Amino acid sequence: MKNLPTCLGCSIVRGNLPQFTVFENDDVICVLDIDPIHEGHTLILPKHHYAEYTDIPHRIVLSITACITILSNVLQSKFNPEGITLWQNGGVFNDLDSPF
């Protein structure tokens, strides 16, 4: 096993955990959640560690937004959901920034 960082999100970004990547660009990787709430539940992770959403540079936020649009279109065409939810867990609700 590779040397694991203490952050679950960064471990996913570095490919240290089993994952299925659905989209990737220079700034962001998008992987299917291992315990999905719904079909197509996807994590959008910046490739650099940011503790909070408000720490993310604007250029990376724009890249995340582009991924949201791409993924939403794919999810709509594949699963035809009644709606798509965007979710950001910060502060005490952040479950990817924890040591594991």
Ligand SMILES: [Zn+2]
């Ligand atoms: Zn991290």
